[in-house]
């Protein structure tokens with residue numbers, strides 16, 4: 495016998511949202527996660543944009559994940575006017591190249607970096623690493639003396655020489671760490 499349908503559903507749910515409100519089975523959910531992991535990024539963006547357009551609840555959820563409200567401390571009275579500024583929540587730090595959550599309060603010391611680019615002579619490596627990138631974490635720790643940081647004079651094992659807070663404006667080149 496099928497479960498009875500609750501006709502006295504929430505006043506704010508539309509027929510559309512009610513129809514799709516049943517949770518997926520575990521097997522279906524597992525397959526969905528696989529599909530999310532493997533589908534192309536372009537397709538995923540297209541799908542997300544489409545669902546955001548059609549389903550207000552999804553739009554709201556995605557909004558809170560991706561967008562932050564920028565505090566306007568110039569005028570406290572404007573709070574009630576609904577005048578808000580929005581900005582991307584996730585930024586890439588111009589100093590350390592890490593992606594960070596710009597909606598969180600900045601924490602002194604959260605960002606560590608070198609003020610200059612690491613230097614090395616590719617000729618020191620070409621005999622045994624000619625087909626691989628030279629500047630890798632492995633090479634830095636195995637051959638620290640072949641690398642140098644002009645900012646602090648450190649070798650390949652020195653991880654940073656400056657610290658501060660993340661600043662926006664970097665170029666995304668790493669995957670998020672989590």
Ligand SMILES: [Zn+2]
Nearest residue numbers: 608645646655
């Ligand atoms: Zn340095």
Ligand SMILES: [Zn+2]
Nearest residue numbers: 587590605660
């Ligand atoms: Zn940083």
